[in-house]
Amino acid sequence: MKSSFPMKLTPLLVPIRLDSLGVFFINFLIPIIAHQNFEANGWQMGILFSLQAVGTGCSALLFSKRVNYWNTRANLIRLGCIIKMLAYILLYSAILSSSYTLMVVATFTLGFGAGLFWLVWKTCFAQLSAYNNRAEALGVASKHAGIGIMWGSSFAFCWIAVSEYFSLPPFITYISLIVFAIASAIAGMMSFKAISILANQEVTPDTMQSDKIIFSTITIFLFSMIFVGQLSGSLVAPFLEVYLLEHLKITSIVDLSMAYIPGGIVSMLLAPKLGYYADKMNAAIYLTIAGLTGAFTTWLMLQSTSLWHISVLFTVDASIIMSSSLVLAKLISEVAGNSKGSAFGLQGFISNFGAISGPLVGGLFWQMQGSKGPFMFSISTEVILALCCFTILLPALNKSRRFAKEPKPET
Secondary structure (H helix, E strand, C coil): CCCCCCHHHHHHHHHHHHHCCCHHHHHHHHHHHHHHCCCCCHHHHHHHHHHHHHHHHHHHHHHCCHHHCHHHHHHHHHHHHHHHHHHHHHHHHHHHHCCHHHHHHHHHHHHHHHHHHHHHHHHHHHHCCCHHHHHHHHHHHHHHHHHHHHHHHHHHHHHHHHHHHHCCCHHHHCCHHHHHHHHHHHHHHHHHHHHHHHHHHHCCHHHCCCCCCCCCHHHHHHHHHHHHHHHHHHHHHHHHHHHHHHHCCCCCHHHHHCCCHHHHHHHHHCHHHHHHHHHHCCHHHHHHHHHHHHHHHHHHHHHCCCHHHHHHHHHHHHHHHHHHHHHHHHHHHHHCCCCHHHHHHHHHHHHHHHHHHHHHHHHHHHHHHCCCHHHHHHHHHHHHHHHHHHHHHHHHHHHCHHHHCCCCCCC
16 A cells, blocks of 8 residues: 655654543543542433533634634644643543542543644644545544554553552552653654644645635535534443443453454554555545444444453444544545544534433443343444435535546555
């Protein structure tokens, strides 16, 4: 596979790795701590995840227009990293003090900082890559985020395993959160330097003004799909770990992590190849196949009683989610023209509005229909989205002049 990744974006890859160290571990840890330390019910766990999404949505809403311009991006990405650093410190304090309220504040702050960092680098990658290779370029960034997650998760879970073995106190057990805070601070300094250099190279009179987003049938469908898809996916996130703890009779956090770590890391490491092959296919057909496969994979998870079967299925599901997100980002950046920051900001706001609603709806289904309720609803929405991609998005893309005139990818 011949890579077409823009070399000028290479300096941003290391900061992406550093800022991603704690992503997987934190999302894994929060519901476990809330369930075991705070005895939080389904509704309270949903609130934790919703507020993290609120933070991400707020940063997208507040800064999306400013991200359109090169001369503001360096300061914004540094700000996002500083906020994320503070969030890790707050989360560490919340665990030590057993404060649910402080954990709520920490998750909101974490979402705000992460959302701003994500918004800036994704806009840079989309703007400096060609449409026919954009999913691959975004996949390269996701791969380096996956490398960071692999490093951070390996360190954090090994540290917890050692701490559990020697019965170390919590302030030592969760010291990885402080390590992640330091890494985010370093990522902020490196990102500021890299984007400042890019801004000096890329700012021209033509790039000082941004186009407006064209709200066509394709645009409206894409943003609607993002909302429903995120709502569906976030129905599962806060509850899958607790479901596995109950149904697989697992007692160790480290054992449970083996169901997640391989899938989450492998899908991100494969992101460039997933993006490369996604660039070769019609986007609507790709999303249709991905949606149906994802629904079937989730259903199989509910039937399995083996931790290793769950791990394999989660790897497939995570890869599907990753590749679909690359295709959606590629389509959205194309309909946005030069307003890619505004488009990604709107995407982040809508996505996180779905993420806010999803855990709350999932908690309601958990309370009303039992532990399988959120998963069955998620499966149904995935199937409906897949059918809509085939019946609505596919004809719209075929009729669109913008997409019809795009040159075919080089082979």
